[in-house]
Amino acid sequence: MTEASALDLPGDDLFGADNLPYGLFTDPGPHDARTTPDGRDAGQPRIGVRYGAYVLDAGAAATEFGSPHAELLREPLLNPLLAAGRPVWQAVRAELREWLTGGAERRAATARHLRPLAEVELRLPFEVADYVDFYSSEHHAANVGRIFRPGSDPLTPNWKHLPIGYHGRAGTVVVSGTPVVRPRGQRKPPTAEAPLFGPSTRLDIEAEVAFVVGAPSRLGEPVGQDAFRDHVFGVCLLNDWSARDLQAWEYVPLGPFLGKSFQTSVSPWITPVDALDAARTRPPARDFPLLPYLDDGDGAVAEPGGFDLRITVTLNGRRIAEPPFSSMYWTAQQQLAHLTVNGASLRTGDLYASGTVSGPEPDQLGSLLEVTEGKGPFLADGDEVTLSAWAPGPDGARIGLGEVTGRIEPSPGG
Known part of the structure; x- marks a missing residue:
């Protein structure tokens, strides 16, 4: 394949010109003081834009074409671009599309800045500021309620009046492919008189969708x-690994802590919100009137807050679930409104996640806790979990979300 032909993608490619997700990449080491064609350290992370099976060195292309945004695109992480705000996001996206799909001369110049995905190392694309995890799937919340509180109402009284969430640990958010070391902590089996300490025996997944804040x-x-749209830059897949035995012992009365904070994996690719216009959809019908700041009924908001994302969960290469994001009761717009309604500020790089995505059918469950009705088996050492997803795009196309994968490694000391 020639450089120029790398720009000629099949119509069904999930990462074409209607997508253009952002990431961060480096050349595999050692670098020995090598420099890139535009004079940067080859070992320094560079902003890349995925196009098919290639990565466009966005900074190098912007420099060659004299883009007014070249300085932002030459940064070693996405945060400065995130902070620049929506008018800049839109202008940069328009430039990228023109470089990749314009005339023959422009395309030939752009192709010189493409790198095969297989030849680069992908990094966490932005510095995470704060991390919030919500609990927004009615199906997931009801399933978990039936497991943890049998004989009582599966949903708590507040569940349909506000998006429940908690603040997680930003420092343990990692990029896809980072090994997941089995966590250790306290757990209390039902038959034990006192808690035990050791590796989690009920390690689980949570298939989620996350939103990346740009403008503060x-x-x-x-x-x-x-x-x-003024504040949220993009969307990515997220796996919020969960130690269910640690969680069950610690969560009363303050909620998740060590059972969640040991690691959260995200995709290396952030899909711009503007790439998902065709995937916008109305959320499920509301069972109770909502307070004005959360009201998303007819005429209350400018556009529907749901996204039609089709997620696939595989365990060791075998498909185990296909959770539909369109079934989420609370939307990303409502989550944003709720997490700031008390006056809390947004920071560039804030990450907030949907909570486990589950649908109403047995093959639409986003956690092993639900799949096995709490009985297990849960994840074993050596297991590998991958989340992937696509969304409807313009004119019948599909928009891909970057995969997120993690492999379980044994706890140190067994």
Whole structure:
């Protein structure tokens, strides 16, 4: 394949010009003081844009074409671009599309800055500021409630009045492919008189979708649902690994802690919100009237807050579930409004996740806890889990979300 022909993608490619997700890449080492064609250290992370099976060195292309955004695209992480705001995001996206799909001369110049995916190392694309995890699937919440609280209402009284969430640990968010070391901690089996300490025996997955904040907000000023596009840069897949035995012992009364904080894996590719316009959809019908800041009924918001994302979960290469994101009761717009309604500010690089995505059918469950009704088996050492997804795109096309994969490694000391 020639450089120029790398730009000629089949119509069904999930990573074509209607997608253009952002990531961060480096050349495999050692680098021995090598430099890139535009004079940068070859070992320094560079902003890349995925196009088919290739990565476009966005900074190098922007420099060659004299883009006014070249400085942003030459940064060693996405945060400066995230902070620049929506008008810049739109302008950069338009430039990228023109470089990749313009005239023959422009395309030939662009092709010189393409790198095969197989020849680069992908990094965590942005510095995570704060991390919030929600609990927004009614099917998941009801399933978990039936497992943990048999004989009582599976949903807590507040569940349909506000998006429940908790603050997680930003420092343990890692890029896809990072090994998942089995966590250790306290757990109390039902037959034990006192808690035990050791490796988790009920290690689980949580198939989720996450949203990356770009433009910050001021402390004390809530962000409404209609400001979603002004603040949220993009979307990625997320696996919030969960130690169910640690979680069950510790979570009363303050909720998740060590059972969740040991590691959260995200895709190396952030799909711009604007790439998912064709996937916008209305959420499920609301069972109770919502307070004004969460109201998303007819005329209350400018556009529907749901996204039609089709997720696939595989365990050791075998498909185990296909959770539909369109079934989520609470939307990303409502989550953004709720997490700021008390005046909490947004920071560039904030990451907030949907919570486990589960649908109403047995093959649509986003956690092993649900798949096995709490009985197990859970993840074994050596198991590998991959999340992938696609969404409807313009004119019948499909938009791919970058995969997120993790392999379980044994706890140190067994």
